[in-house]
Amino acid sequence: xxxxxxQIVLASYAKGNPKPSDFRLEEVPIPTAxxxxxxxxxxxxxxxxxxxxxxxxxxxxGALHLELGDVMVGATVSEVVASNHPDYAPGDVVExxxxxxxxxxxxxDQADYRGPPxxxxxxxxxxxxxxxxxxxxxxxxxxxxxxxxxxxxxTVAISAAAGAVGSIAGQIAKIHGARAVGIAGGAGKVQAxxxxxxxxxxxxxxxxxxxxxxxxxxxxxDCYFDNTGGDVTLEVFKQLNRGxxxxxxxxxxxxxxxxxxxxxxxxxxxxxxxxGTGLEIRGFAGFMAGQKALDDIAGWISDGKLTYxxxxxxxxxAAPQAFASVFSGHDFVGKLLVKVAEPA
Amino acid sequence: xxxxxxQIVLASYAKGNPKPSDFRLEEVPIPTAxxxxxxxxxxxxxxxxxxxxxxxxxxxxGALHLELGDVMVGATVSEVVASNHPDYAPGDVVExxxxxxxxxxxxxDQADYRGPPxxxxxxxxxxxxxxxxxxxxxxxxxxxxxxxxxxxxxTVAISAAAGAVGSIAGQIAKIHGARAVGIAGGAGKVQAxxxxxxxxxxxxxxxxxxxxxxxxxxxxxDCYFDNTGGDVTLEVFKQLNRGxxxxxxxxxxxxxxxxxxxxxxxxxxxxxxxxGTGLEIRGFAGFMAGQKALDDIAGWISDGKLTYxxxxxxxxxAAPQAFASVFSGHDFVGKLLVKVAEPA
Numbered sequence: 001x002x003x004x005x006x007q008i009v010l011a012s013y014a015k016g017n018p019k020p021s022d023f024r025l026e027e028v029p030i031p032t033a034x035x036x037x038x039x040x041x042x043x044x045x046x047x048x049x050x051x052x053x054x055x056x057x058x059x060x061x062g063a064l065h066l067e068l069g070d071v072m073v074g075a076t077v078s079e080v081v082a083s084n085h086p087d088y089a090p091g092d093v094v095e096x097x098x099x100x101x102x103x104x105x106x107x108x109d110q111a112d113y114r115g116p117p118x119x120x121x122x123x124x125x126x127x128x129x130x131x132x133x134x135x136x137x138x139x140x141x142x143x144x145x146x147x148x149x150x151x152x153x154x155t156v157a158i159s160a161a162a163g164a165v166g167s168i169a170g171q172i173a174k175i176h177g178a179r180a181v182g183i184a185g186g187a188g189k190v191q192a193x194x195x196x197x198x199x200x201x202x203x204x205x206x207x208x209x210x211x212x213x214x215x216x217x218x219x220x221x222d223c224y225f226d227n228t229g230g231d232v233t234l235e236v237f238k239q240l241n242r243g244x245x246x247x248x249x250x251x252x253x254x255x256x257x258x259x260x261x262x263x264x265x266x267x268x269x270x271x272x273x274x275x276g277t278g279l280e281i282r283g284f285a286g287f288m289a290g291q292k293a294l295d296d297i298a299g300w301i302s303d304g305k306l307t308y309x310x311x312x313x314x315x316x317x318a319a320p321q322a323f324a325s326v327f328s329g330h331d332f333v334g335k336l337l338v339k340v341a342e343p344a
Numbered sequence: 345x346x347x348x349x350x351q352i353v354l355a356s357y358a359k360g361n362p363k364p365s366d367f368r369l370e371e372v373p374i375p376t377a378x379x380x381x382x383x384x385x386x387x388x389x390x391x392x393x394x395x396x397x398x399x400x401x402x403x404x405x406g407a408l409h410l411e412l413g414d415v416m417v418g419a420t421v422s423e424v425v426a427s428n429h430p431d432y433a434p435g436d437v438v439e440x441x442x443x444x445x446x447x448x449x450x451x452x453d454q455a456d457y458r459g460p461p462x463x464x465x466x467x468x469x470x471x472x473x474x475x476x477x478x479x480x481x482x483x484x485x486x487x488x489x490x491x492x493x494x495x496x497x498x499t500v501a502i503s504a505a506a507g508a509v510g511s512i513a514g515q516i517a518k519i520h521g522a523r524a525v526g527i528a529g530g531a532g533k534v535q536a537x538x539x540x541x542x543x544x545x546x547x548x549x550x551x552x553x554x555x556x557x558x559x560x561x562x563x564x565x566d567c568y569f570d571n572t573g574g575d576v577t578l579e580v581f582k583q584l585n586r587g588x589x590x591x592x593x594x595x596x597x598x599x600x601x602x603x604x605x606x607x608x609x610x611x612x613x614x615x616x617x618x619x620g621t622g623l624e625i626r627g628f629a630g631f632m633a634g635q636k637a638l639d640d641i642a643g644w645i646s647d648g649k650l651t652y653x654x655x656x657x658x659x660x661x662a663a664p665q666a667f668a669s670v671f672s673g674h675d676f677v678g679k680l681l682v683k684v685a686e687p688a
Contacts, residue, residue: 063620229615234603251615259578259616263607270614271573271595272603274627276407281625283618 005030006316007101010066013057016256017327020320022055023072023100031105038088040078040096040104040117045316045338046131047323048075048164052255072100072319075136077120077127079343085109093120093343095130100319102340114287124298132164132335133308138297139289141168141225144247145176147282148223152177155217157236160227161198162189164335165249168297169225170198171306178223181216183232185329192333196307204232213239229253234266237273246281252327309334316340349374350660351445354410357401360600361671364664366399367416367444375449382432384422384440384448384461389660389682390475391667392419392508396599416444416663419480421464421471423687429453437464437687439474444663446684458631468642476508476679477652482641483633485512485569488591489520491626492567496521499561501580504571505542506533508679509593512641513569514542515650522567525560527576529673536677540651548576557583573597578610581617590625596671653678660684 004027011024033039051064051073059065064073076099080092085108088094094117098104108116120127125134132138144165150156156173160166161182170180174197182193182201193201200216202209213235220241226233230253254261273279300306311332313322319338326336348371355368377383395408395417403409408417420443424436429452432438438461442448452460464471469478476482488509494500500517504510505526514524518541526537526545537545544560546553557579564585570577574597598605617623644650655676657666663682670680 229611248615248618251612251619254612254615257612259610259613261609261612263609264604265607265609266604266611267573267609267614268595268598268601268605269603270611271592271598274592274625275595275629278627278629278632280627281618283622283624285619285622288622 003029005102007071007099008316008319009069009071010055012068014052014055014256018052018055018256018324020324023320025317030103033082033084033105036085036109037105037107038080038085038117039082040076040094040098040106041081041344042076042078042098042102042104042316042340043093043343044077044128044131045100045319045340046075046135047319047326047336047338048136049250049252049255049326052327056256056258058258073097074099074319075131076104077130078104078117081344087116088119091344093122093127094118095120095135100316102316125301128310128312128337128339129308131337132310133168133297133301133306134294136286137164137335138168139293140165140249140284140286141172142293142297143286143289144225144249144284145169145172147247147284148225148245150176150178150223153179154222155179155181155219156223156225157181157183157213157217157221157239158225158227159183159232159236160250160252161193161201162333163227166225166227167193167196167309167334168306169249171196172300173223173225174199175300175305179217181213181221183213183236186331188331189333192309196309196333204235210235210238223247225249227252234269237269240273240277240279242277244277244279246279248281248283249285255327311336312339313337314339347373349446351415351443352660352663353413353415354399356412358396358399358600362396362399362600362668364668367664369661374447377426377428377449380429380453381449381451382424382429382461383426384420384438384442384450385425385688386420386422386442386446386448386660386684387437387687388421388472388475389444389663389684390419390479391663391670391680391682392480393594393596393599393670396671400600400602402602417441418443418663419475420448421474422448422461425688431460432463435688437466437471438462439464439479444660446660469645472654472656472681472683473652475681476654477512477641477645477650478638480630481508481679482512483637484509484593484628484630485516486637486641487630487633488569488593488628489513489516491591491628492569492589494520494522494567497523498566499523499525499563500567500569501525501527501557501561501565501583502569502571503527503576503580504594504596505537505545506677507571510569510571511537511540511653511678512650513593515540516644517567517569518543519644519649523561525557525565527557527580530675532675533677536653540653540677548579554579554582567591569593571596578613581613584617584621584623586621588621588623590623592625592627593629599671655680656683657681658683
């Protein structure tokens with residue numbers, strides 16, 4: 001343990017897709033834990049596209065917003081190094097949201113709605129899964145699928161299906177008896193989805209995307225698990241059946257746009273689709289799911305019904321590039337993780 | 345009874361808002377009723393904005409679409425003049441969808457999903473109400489409000505609140521214990537809504553519309569009954585509370601636009617709103633409601649809890665101008681009806 005640590009701060013607000021140069025590496029003293037606080041050493045870091053909204057120059061009402069120079073926000077798995085709090089002991093491994101830094105001090109008594117750092121059992125599953133299938137992305141997949149009220153035999157389409165949430169959502173849809181159809185960018189990802197057990201897949205970057213989707217969902221789409229918005233969603237709208245349902249779990253196509261994007265306005269398509277099909281739309285965010293979602297997922301993993309691809313990059317210095325690649329496109333399937341350190 | 349009758353046909357597809365010149369008056373022979381058919385004489389005609397989609401040059405998949413020269417579609421109340429069907433007798437008054445003509449022949453055995461012409465009891469209520477509060481607009485108001493699952497004390501905002509559907513929806517919201525806030529164009533309509541019993545109202549044509557809406561809904565908006573889309577809806581989005589619900593029952597702002605309107609794209613606002621508030625959106629169309637809705641409404645009318653403003657123009661020749669005024673703006677509150685003939 002040295003006296004200083006690395007952290008990554010916001011250097012400039014993102015314009016459009018985030019770039020590595022929007023961030024800056026700093027070397028600062030390792031903090032010490034005061035009364036009823038704990039000192040955490042980061043092991044794993046998630047680069048969730050969700051946090052794009054926090055680095056936009058325009059502050060959205062009610063949403064987390066960083067000032068320039070603030071440490072970038074992000075979900076982490078950490079090891080307790082020192083504890084002045086009775087609920088935590090050195091050596092405990094916890095999941096929290098301590099951001100892009102090697103060490104952080106947390107006050108468990110002053111937790112927000114997500115609660116204090118969640119203690120993990122390393123004997124149950126690799127602790128990195130707390131940032132993916134056994135964490136917020138898994139909860140989003142589980143809860144979003146639940147809002148769809150799938151009937152066996154229905155077709156469920158999933159956008160960003162090769163992502164951390166989508167790759168799990170498709171498998172859970174199959175557990176509910178659905179035909180799972182994944183949408184992703186590139187022939188390699190389409191093949192990876194089929195390898196994961198998806199019943200069909202379509203490449204949204206291909207010129208014949210609409211035909212690919214129709215071939216993958218020959219009976220039309222009954223349920224739509226949406227992580228993107230944008231052109232993918234507009235095509236899905238055209239292939240929905242009557243009485244369809246949509247779970248809105250992300251909108252990577254619109255991150256960084258504020259409330260308006262470049263025209264034309266596609267709201268008429270939304271209204272025609274909803275009125276024409278009776279489509280029902282619900283928003284779902286991972287924090288709305290509880291422990292039951294994690295218990296279900298753990299059971300499915302141990303039953304061999306659910307696999308969780310992970311891609312790992314090494315070192316905290318790699319976080320800005322990894323984060324940017326989530327927006328600019330990459331070839332990873334599943335959850336993209338930054339390995340910051342080995343457990344002591 | 346003469347040998348000829350008047351009817352109004354589509355002369356040209358509408359571009360943007362419909363104009364009276366999109367229609368043409370014709371004089372044609374009165375048809376005769378063949379085997380198991382009935383001859384109807386039109387008494388009342390509704391000019392429902394809904395049917396705008398049928399006179400667009402672009403055919404929407406699955407939707408009713410007129411050819412040039414076709415009689416304009418519309419809901420009607422008629423009197424049976426001659427019957428070759430055992431279920432109908434001369435003098436019966438029925439509600440159907442026979443369009444803008446003085447007489448029509450109908451085959452009750454070949455009804456579509458709406459069923460055969462619905463027999464009315466003129467002793468229960470004026471028969472014109474079958475086109476408004478005791479017909480499809482009333483069913484839309486009742487069913488749309490039901491999808492909102494209002495909790496007493498919640499605030500319900502209604503767009504196009506001075507219209508046939510909105511004016512009823514606001515009153516039903518109050519019956520469910522809600523604070524009803526109407527949105528309409530012009531100070532006169534705002535006053536008319538307050539006179540109808542709305543708890544608050546806002547004028548979307550006023551420069552301080554956002555502030556008016558905030559003053560009318562000081563605790564924010566929990567439920568939104570939307571008949572319009574467009575700028576009104578975008579402002580409502582900003583004033584929604586967490587856990588809010590939206591019933592989408594019409595989209596007059598987008599009629600005639602197909603799937604795209606002029607930019608910017610407001611889909612980012614939709615996604616941010618849904619993900620930020622957990623907003624749930626459901627579409628509701630009047631035909632989805634059953635007889636129970638009409639029974640409830642009839643009960644509320646007889647209990648004095650529901651009033652139903654009507655505006656009447658005279659003569660079938662007035663239909664094109666009346667239809668156009670629904671889009672270009674008018675000062676009527678409630679259901680706009682064309683009186684075509686007195687009962688025999």
